[in-house]
Amino acid sequence: MISNHHQSVMFTESIDALNIKKDGIYIDATFGRGGHTCGILDKIGENGRVIALDQDISAIEYAKDNLMDKRLKVIHSPFANMYEIVSQLNLVGxxxxVLMDLGVSSPQLDNKERGFSFNTDGPLDMRMDQTNGTSAAQWLYSADEEEIANVIYRFGEEKRSRHIASAIKKHQKDNVIETTLQLANIISGVxxxxxxKHPATRSFQAIRIFINQELNQLTQxxxxxxxxxxxxxxxxxxxxxSIEDRIVKRFIQKNSRQKSLPKGLPIVNEKIKKTKLKDLGKKFASKDEVKVNKRSRSAILRVAEKSK
Ligand SMILES: C[S@@+](CC[C@H](N)C(=O)[O-])C[C@H]1O[C@@H](n2cnc3c(N)ncnc32)[C@H](O)[C@@H]1O
Structure with missing residues (x-):
């Protein structure tokens, strides 16, 4: 049986961070199994609204089967399209x-058919959106050694990236790599x-980030x-x-830093002083949460507020 359970990470901290208003409109950009969405729905009133996105069709089906709430609109879409969606709904500004709980959900990791896990054998897919794009197996087949090495180094910070890429291409001379365990075993050999820590942890993370264009999605x-x-x-x-946290941190810093004016210049225009965001800081999961949910160990929550 495929588990549909996902334990929401930093639930209280992230819901508190949104400072929810009864009649507010919120976006949960990463619906997953709806833990955070339900947390928002619990806090808004009759006139509040939640727009929830996920690029995984199984998350959307789960929402449709389990969450009937007229205040909730669930949309199958990558979150890079958030602006276009909000614009079509006439809700810009x-x-x-906006809440984003990045990465993969437990049901994605636990379902071996999705190909995210190096612990169980399944087709080497790794796409969050199975209706679109190239699977990890297809990509490893068509990419050259240098491209594979670069991806594993850049998105996995894996020092042995060149050796791994060379082992993959050597293996492919006589065999195809179709399953997660085939790939995990090749990596374990080098x-x-x-x-x-499983030897394939960093490489699997890197390939997943690349296949789903996770950093581009986040930046956009x-x-x-x-x-x-x-x-x-x-x-x-x-x-x-750390790679995705760095993107979030730099984005908040860039938009919350005041532009420095040449010394001695009087401030004639208040707009010059104004920044787009106010940085409200970062938080980690509590020790108690880490004890019961291992996944929260590496979580970092960053919060910012739009200036008036
Ligand atoms: C960590 S889970 C979210 C769990 C959710 N907060 C909960 O409490 O159940 C991340 C979810 O975001 C989705 N996701 C990741 N990147 C996405 C993207 N670029 N666009 C839309 N959904 C994305 C994944 O498919 C996954 O379902």
Missing amino acids: KIDG VKSKKN ALEKSIDLLSPNGRLAIISFH
Whole structure:
């Protein structure tokens, strides 16, 4: 049986971070199994609204089967399209909060047919949106050694990237790589295992990020997010590894830093002083949460508020 359970990470902290108003309009950009969406629905009143997105069709089907609420609109879409969606709904500048809980959900990881896990054998797919794009197996077949090495190095920060790419291409001379365990075994042949960490952890993360264009998605969504928000609207973003956290951190810093004026120049225009965002800081999961949900160990929640 395929599990549909996902334990929401930093639930209380992220819902609090949105500073929810009864009649507010919120976007949950990463619906998953709807834990955070339900947290928002619990706090808004009759006139509040939630727009929930996910690029995984199974998340959308789950929502349709399990969450009947007239205040909720669920849309199958990558979150990079958030601005276009909000614009079609005539809600640009009216969104009171956007929540993004990045990465994959437990049902995605636990379902071996999705190909995200190096612990169970399944087709090497790794697409969050199974209706679109190239699977990891197809990509590994068509990419050359250098491209594979670069992806594994860049998105997995894996020092053995060149050796892994070379082992993959050597294997492909006589065999195709079709399953997760085939790939995990090739990687295990060239990367030493470390305590508590499977040798393929970094490579699988890297290939998943590349296949789903996760960093491009995040950058595009962030770039247009400020325009969507109402004055004092909030952004709350939970990331799970340093590469995506760096993107969120730099975005918030860039938009919350005051432009310095040449010394001695009088401030004639208040707009020069104004920044687009106010940085409300970052939080980690509590020790208690980490004890019961291992996934929260690497979570970082960053929060920012749109300036009035
Ligand atoms: C960590 S889970 C979210 C869990 C959710 N907050 C909950 O409480 O159930 C991440 C979800 O975001 C989706 N996702 C990841 N990247 C996405 C993107 N670029 N666009 C839309 N959905 C995305 C994944 O398909 C997955 O279902």
